[in-house]
Every structure is written in C-alpha cells, then in structure tokens.
C-alpha cells in the first residue's frame with residue numbers, strides 16, 4: 001500500500017473541505033476501498049474518514065424515508081419501516097455479500113463500490129477504467145460476469161451492487177453535498193454507462209460526498225428481489241431483478257422493475273412499465289417485456305448465457321407475482 005494521509009473531519013462541512021483536495025477520497029466501511037488500495041488500484045493521497053460526521057440515522061421524510069450515507073447495510077435491512085414498506089430494498093441488501101460485510105458496508109460506500117472486473121484489479125492487465133487508454137482486457141478475454149446491455153467499445157464492466165438495483169426500482173434519490181452546494185440525483189441516473197469515459201462510474205463530481213438516499217412514499221404490492229448467482233451466498237449477481245408489482249382486478253396496476261448484473265448501472269427500462277401497466281398477465285406479454293429488455297443486448301462470448309438467463313429470470317418473477325404457469 002502506498003503512503004497516504006488520514007483525516008478525521010469534525011463535521012460535514014469540514015469533511016467537504018477535506019474531500020475537495022486533489023487525490024482525496026472518502027472512506028466509510030472501507031470494505032471496498034481498502035481492498036483496492038492494497039492492490040494499488042486506488043491510490044488516494046488523503047483518506048477522509050466520514051464515519052465521524054453523523055449521517056448515520058434513518059428518518060421519516062415526508063411520506064418517505066431518508067437513509068443517512070453512513071447507515072450500515074445491516075441497519076437498513078433490519079429497520080422496521082424498510083422491512084414493512086420497502087421490502088425489495090431489505091431483500092436486495094440481504095442478498096449481498098455476507099453478514100460481516102453488511103455490518104461494515106454503508107449506504108454511500110455501497111452505491112460507490114467499484115466493478116468486480118478481473119482486469120480492473122490486476123495492474124499488469126489493460127483496463128480503460130483503471131488506466132484510460134490502456135485498452136479493455138475483458139472485450140476478448142474473461143467476460144463471464146460482464147455486461148450485455150449499454151456496453152461500449154471501451155468497457156463492458158458491470159456495476160456489481162444489489163442495494164442500488166432495489167433503489168432504482170423504488171425510484172429513490174441520492175442526496176449529495178459538494179463545492180457547488182447540495183443537489184439530488186435520481187438513483188436511476190446516478191451510475192453511468194461506460195461510453196468513452198469508463199473511468200467515471202457515477203455522477204459524483206470531484207469533492208462531492210453522498211449524505212443520504214431518499215426513498216419516495218411506499219408503493220403497495222409485492223416486493224421481490226431475485227438474484228441469480230454462482231452459489232447461494234457471498235457471490236455477485238449474474239443477473240438480478242428487483243420488482244415492485246401490484247395487481248388489481250386481474251391486471252397490472254403498478255410495475256416497476258430494475259435489473260442488476262447486466263450493465264454498468266442498475267438497468268431500468270420505463271418501456272417495461274408502460275407495457276405491463278393496464279395489461280392482463282400472460283406468457284406472451286412476459287415474452288414481449290423480455291424482448292424490450294433484451295432488444296439491444298450483446299454478449300461477449302463467455303457471458304452470452306446472460307441473454308437467455310435474463311429472459312428466464314424476468315419471466316419467472318412475473319409468473320411468480322401473477323400466478324401464470326411458466
């Protein structure tokens with residue numbers, strides 16, 4: 001690990017000032033950042049330990065909830081109102097990592113966790129995300145975990161998290177503070193597609209710190225998080241579906257879905273909601289929804305299987321919710 005400066009700010013304003021310095025990075029639970037520092041993938045000059053600045057409560061926020069950036073994943077998943085009104089979020093968090101990691105992992109850190117692409121973490125390999133312009137090892141290499149939607153010729157990495165997929169389905173908003181003041185970013189727009197700047201994972205500008213995530217008023221209905229992975233715990237999603245669905249009089253009255261493991265960001269396609277809402281459930285309708293989802297999907301050899309996997313996972317979730325026989 002390279003030498004670095006460590007700062008413990010005495011408040012949010014102070015944290016903001018420290019985070020503006022060149023090469024400064026926030027550290028929360030440290031479960032992702034420290035691993036990457038040991039590998040020298042991340043080499044911050046200064047670590048700003050945000051654990052000392054509060055942001056560690058969940059509070060009512062109008063009709064919704066405000067989850068502080070330092071609330072641990074364990075605390076969010078166990079919070080009564082989350083379990084009751086936002087079960088898709090509790091389920092997604094509990095499908096991620098392990099209990100020990102969730103005890104340390106925070107809302108802000110989980111949103112900002114970096115890709116698990118093998119080439120990203122190996123300094124001797126080309127990787128445009130780690131070293132812009134060096135190439136992409138995964139394009140013609142080991143691409144089993146990689147994206148099938150929204151890829152570019154520069155990068156085909158996936159965003160690996162689960163929590164944000166549920167937050168995208170819920171329509172949550174990320175609250176940040178930084179040099180230009182405070183602003184809110186919809187979770188659906190927080191993570192980026194790689195384009196020609198794969199080194200930039202999300203919409204945070206230099207010096208910005210996440211302070212909280214706001215959940216909108218709860219949506220009644222069934223909350224499902226289906227995660228397909230190589231073993232039943234301690235593994236990242238090959239494909240996941242977060243779904244909030246309400247049926248009324250035999251038709252879809254509400255249908256918000258988001259997908260993990262398929263793209264550089266939690267994938268939300270409003271056309272699927274438009275197709276489903278008002279319709280009667282049927283296998284033919286579910287096939288149309290999958291056609292929309294996968295219209296532009298592209299495999300890269302090792303991950304070709306994700307295209308049929310995503311189709312089957314989506315259809316299976318819709319069958320489960322509606323009682324249609326698969």
Ligand SMILES: Cc1cc2nc3c(=O)[nH]c(=O)nc-3n(C[C@H](O)[C@H](O)[C@H](O)COP(=O)(O)OP(=O)(O)OC[C@H]3O[C@@H](n4cnc5c(N)ncnc54)[C@H](O)[C@@H]3O)c2cc1C
Nearest residue numbers: 028029030031032033096097105106108109110112162210
């Ligand atoms: C073996 C293993 C398995 C895992 N499996 C899963 C899984 O299945 N699903 C899943 O979702 N996750 C999984 N994870 C990832 C884990 O959830 C993340 O490491 C964790 O959520 C990161 O949170 P943290 O608080 O420790 O972040 P840190 O490591 O402290 O920080 C991560 C990043 O976030 C930034 N950051 C932190 N807080 C803020 C803030 N307030 N504002 C701005 N930037 C901030 C840091 O600068 C850093 O870039 C796994 C991790 C490991 C090690």
Ligand code: SF4
Nearest residue numbers: 117119127136155156
């Ligand atoms: S997929 Fe992205 S993260 Fe992986 S090697 Fe290519 S550029 Fe790097």
